[in-house]
Amino acid sequence: MAGVLLTALTTLNYRNLEAATLNFPAGVTGIWGQNGAGKTNLLEAAYLALTGLTDAPRLEVLVRAGEREGYVRADLYQGGSLSVLETGVGRGRRTTRVDGVRVRGQELPRGSAVWIRPEDSELVYGGPALRRAFLDALLSRLSPRHAQVLARYERSVAQRNAGLKAGEDWAMGVWDESLVTLGTEIMLLRRRAVSRLAELAAENHAALGSGKPLRLELLETTTPDTFRADLGRRRPEELRRGATVLGPHRDDLRLHLGDFPASDYASRGEARTIALALRKAELDLLQERYAEPPILLIDDFSAELDPQRRQFLLDLAASVPQAIVTGTEAFPGAVLELRAHGGTFRPARHPEPQPTQVHA
Numbered sequence: 001m002a003g004v005l006l007t008a009l010t011t012l013n014y015r016n017l018e019a020a021t022l023n024f025p026a027g028v029t030g031i032w033g034q035n036g037a038g039k040t041n042l043l044e045a046a047y048l049a050l051t052g053l054t055d056a057p058r059l060e061v062l063v064r065a066g067e068r069e070g071y072v073r074a075d076l077y078q079g080g081s082l083s084v085l086e087t088g089v090g091r092g093r094r095t096t097r098v099d100g101v102r103v104r105g106q107e108l109p110r111g112s113a114v115w116i117r118p119e120d121s122e123l124v125y126g127g128p129a130l131r132r133a134f135l136d137a138l139l140s141r142l143s144p145r146h147a148q149v150l151a152r153y154e155r156s157v158a159q160r161n162a163g164l165k166a167g168e169d170w171a172m173g174v175w176d177e178s179l180v181t182l183g184t185e186i187m188l189l190r191r192r193a194v195s196r197l198a199e200l201a202a203e204n205h206a207a208l209g210s211g212k213p214l215r216l217e218l219l220e221t222t223t224p225d226t227f228r229a230d231l232g233r234r235r236p237e238e239l240r241r242g243a244t245v246l247g248p249h250r251d252d253l254r255l256h257l258g259d260f261p262a263s264d265y266a267s268r269g270e271a272r273t274i275a276l277a278l279r280k281a282e283l284d285l286l287q288e289r290y291a292e293p294p295i296l297l298i299d300d301f302s303a304e305l306d307p308q309r310r311q312f313l314l315d316l317a318a319s320v321p322q323a324i325v326t327g328t329e330a331f332p333g334a335v336l337e338l339r340a341h342g343g344t345f346r347p348a349r350h351p352e353p354q355p356t357q358v359h360a
């Protein structure tokens with residue numbers, strides 16, 4: 001075995017999934033089944049167990065309705081040994097263990113998986129907050145330092161906002177100090193990462209067969225050199241609004257398709273293509289950083305994609321040591337095929353080909 005592999009996934013009281021352990025081989029596992037069968041839930045559970053990441057609005061939505069706690073366990077083969085990653089989720093809290101030892105969620109191997117799904121199109125159509133979250137989640141996975149600085153910066157913004165709301169003009173000097181120090185570090189980290197991300201995303205976008213070039217632009221509300229002065233200048237407005245109106249928490253990662261902003265002009269398929277190029281760039285960066293390709297989780301592989309883009313996904317899945325791919329139809333080239341039904345997953349054969357009806 002080579003690379004990072006999810007050898008088994010265990011779920012208990014996780015959304016609609018039946019309590020079970022599923023074993024996964026190296027190569028591509030294809031999971032197909034009808035809408036609502038639990039395919040997305042399975043990938044979400046795997047992603048949470050592997051990376052500790054979830055974008056669920058509240059942890060309790062992950063717990064099977066009517067239960068108090070949910071549990072996921074990933075058996076991960078990495079660097080020649082097996083480790084057991086366990087996450088328990090309940091109302092507003094989670095516990096994480098690696099090989100039985102309690103750890104913080106951030107200590108899970110964050111470079112271990114990439115999740116590609118149709119909802120990624122929201123990176124194109126959604127507001128700046130979604131793109132910032134994408135960028136910061138990726139940077140946090142590449143650098144634990146970024147995760148720490150970001151958390152401290154966000155606390156600092158929240159405290160400063162409370163001060164602004166309370167009209168504490170006199171205290172702003174102190175808040176500005178920490179905001180500028182932390183914010184400057186975030187801006188510099190983002191600038192460095194975005195230049196590489198932009199290169200990779202543009203390359204991937206071209207490889208996806210799109211005639212229009214993709215360009216990424218970090219749109220900043222201030223700069224490291226002018227942050228302090230800008231804050232001073234906007235202070236009256238900030239006191240009036242009770243909010244910090246500039247800084248990395250207000251920046252955007254603009255996406256341009258050809259000459260136009262992608263958010264306003266991209267078609268559904270073009271948006272999915274841009275999102276695919278971004279996710280593949282995420283995979284490339286994690287692979288560069290950790291020197292091994294992550295496990296690839298692909299949800300609903302055929303949604304909104306034409307044959308050329310589907311082929312890109314087929315090739316991508318085949319290029320990594322392990323991929324788990326879901327869809328409403330069988331994924332070509334899978335070494336294991338599972339049929340999803342009502343939260344269960346059983347080995348399946350390809351559906352028998354139907355004889356072609358010939359009408360006289």
Ligand SMILES: Nc1ncnc2c1ncn2[C@@H]1O[C@H](COP(=O)(O)OP(=O)(O)OP(=O)(O)O)[C@@H](O)[C@H]1O
Nearest residue numbers: 015016035036037038039040041061062063064065
């Ligand atoms: N906390 C929960 N408890 C019980 N059931 C849940 C919970 N959260 C979601 N579900 C249900 O899980 C079911 C499966 O959802 P999932 O998104 O995994 O389906 P899917 O197989 O990916 O379908 P599609 O092909 O439509 O994307 C849905 O019917 C959903 O209502």
